[in-house]
Amino acid sequence: MEKQSQLHEIISSTDTDFLVFTQTICPYCTRAFRTLDSRDLSYTDINLDHYEGLRKAVVRETGHRTVPVVFDMRQDNPIFVGGSDNLLEYL
Secondary structure (H helix, E strand, O other): OHHHHHHHHHHHHOOOOEEEEEOOOOHHHHHHHHHHHHOOOOEEEEEHHHOOOHHHHHHHHHOOOOOOEEEEOOOOOOEEEEOHHHHHHHO
16 A cells, blocks of 8 residues: 555655656657657656556556556646557647
């Protein structure tokens, strides 16, 4: 349950337009960053390789098993967008 609360702490403390969970060497993550950059949207990058067990918490919370995992943080409540293809459709 500890990692679940770590996930919620990260989500609640993010003050950028988007929150993006990534892993090292991920072309789809780079694509998501380029998409956000091209629209002048700010984002926080959380690399799951640096957080023990956080990936499982993200999968449990979202059901999304690949990276990136993107949240729109511009509303009162975060909106789970999905991956880089979903982000392109969303924006």
